[in-house]
Amino acid sequence: MHYLETDLEKRIHTLAQWMYGAPLESAEPNEGHRAIVELQEMGKLQFLISQNVDNLHLKSGIRKELLAELHGNIAKLRCKRCGMTVNRSAGRDVCRCGRALVRSVVDFGQSLPERDLALSFTHSRKSDLFVVAGSSLVVTPAANMPAEALRAGAKLVIINRGETPFDPHTHLRFHEKTGDVLPRAVKRLKRLMGLFE
Numbered sequence: 001m002h003y004l005e006t007d008l009e010k011r012i013h014t015l016a017q018w019m020y021g022a023p024l025e026s027a028e029p030n031e032g033h034r035a036i037v038e039l040q041e042m043g044k045l046q047f048l049i050s051q052n053v054d055n056l057h058l059k060s061g062i063r064k065e066l067l068a069e070l071h072g073n074i075a076k077l078r079c080k081r082c083g084m085t086v087n088r089s090a091g092r093d094v095c096r097c098g099r100a101l102v103r104s105v106v107d108f109g110q111s112l113p114e115r116d117l118a119l120s121f122t123h124s125r126k127s128d129l130f131v132v133a134g135s136s137l138v139v140t141p142a143a144n145m146p147a148e149a150l151r152a153g154a155k156l157v158i159i160n161r162g163e164t165p166f167d168p169h170t171h172l173r174f175h176e177k178t179g180d181v182l183p184r185a186v187k188r189l190k191r192l193m194g195l196f197e
Ligand SMILES: [Zn+2]
Pocket: 079, 080, 081, 082, 083, 084, 095, 096, 097, 098, 099
């Protein structure tokens, strides 16, 4: 029974990918993703809160303990009872705790993963520099996190091409694309830290 359900799920996933036109899971991290990994390697990334579901942060090398995926991940299944996530490619459909694994991507109106949400708020409140990259900050609860950081005394930097509700509260604002800002900032940071390429 489980097998049949999973098989249908897999075929539906394939059909959706074909309708999309390109397999999402084969998408590659871009220079924005890579710049964030460099920050991690330099010890300059305390935590990363993502609203993306495309698995590219993990694929680019972000350590999973430094990442919250608020809206889930297309490459992962999640246990509804214990919250454990399992790679879809592992081919499992039942969690170690016995409950069925379901897709981890959060649909509109569904509640967000608890661990990811709690860590996001904790780290927002602990941050000294909160950098928003490529988010218009209109979807809560992610949109509430810069306010937590500001309240805690963090500097707020926003890199986003469109307007955001936090624009009047930023300490530094970039209207350019993330890929045009972060890699260059990281390059400069390396120079400041005495690291040469
Ligand atoms: Zn479980």
